[in-house]
Amino acid sequence: MMRLPDLALRPLLVRLVGFGALLALGAGAVSASLDASADIAIARDRLDRAQARAARPDAVPPLTGTDGESLLAAFRARLDALAADRAVVIDTTGLDPDPSRPDLPRLHGSLHGTAEGLHGFVQALETGTPLVVLEQADLGIDRPADAEIGRPTIMRLVLTARGVVLPPPAPRRTP
Structure with missing residues (x-):
């Protein structure tokens, strides 16, 4: 209802x-x-x-070696390759271990050449492969120019950089 x-x-x-x-x-x-x-x-x-x-851009790998000797050899080879195309002569190279950072030793180099040659050298060193990061660079006059005989100013460059010592590869385990 x-x-x-x-x-x-x-x-x-x-x-x-x-x-x-x-x-x-x-x-x-x-x-x-x-x-x-x-x-x-x-x-x-x-x-x-x-x-x-x-x-x-792709990351540029740093200068590396498996030990101090191979790192110094790689550093010297890098310097030689860059100096070959420029008015630069490499006098000495060396390696100083850093006790506080054993995997990043200091690399030293002493070079001389023209101002233009050293400028191009340092620019190529810091931008090319492998990357070398300079901690210190001291530039001074080694021999002044002589306008009468057309001799350019010779500069001296003393540089300090860091290299990377890679740890030895881990042994492979076989199952």
């Missing part, structure tokens, strides 16, 4: 239930949209970082 007021409320209740269902569906869609937006922002950030890493 239905009463008249109950029949009048039914369409209103059906509408309210329908509106609630639509509201729940809309909230779910908005929530999914916000989650997707956050995922897109994270993916864009990762893409930007990956593109920045790809745009960076």
Whole structure:
């Protein structure tokens, strides 16, 4: 037995239930949209970082050796290769162990040459492969120029750099 007021409320209740269902569906869609937006922002950030890493120049390896003697030989070979193309002569090279950092000994070199030759030499030393990072460079005049006979100024360069002594490779284990 239905009463008249109950029949009048039914369409209103059906509408309210329908509106609630639509509201729940809309909230779910908005929530999914916000989650997707956050995922897109994270993916864009990762893409930007990956593109920045790809745009960076490759790292230049440092001057290395397995021990002090091989490191000094590599340093001398690097200096010889750079001096061959310039008006530079290598006088001496040496290695001083650093007790506080045994894997990074100091390398010393004494050279002489023209100002242009030494400038190009130092620039190539610091930018080429393998990378040699200078800690100290003292530049002075070894012999002044003589305009009458056309002799250029000869400069002396004493430099200190660091090399890297690599640890011996770990023995391979066989199963």
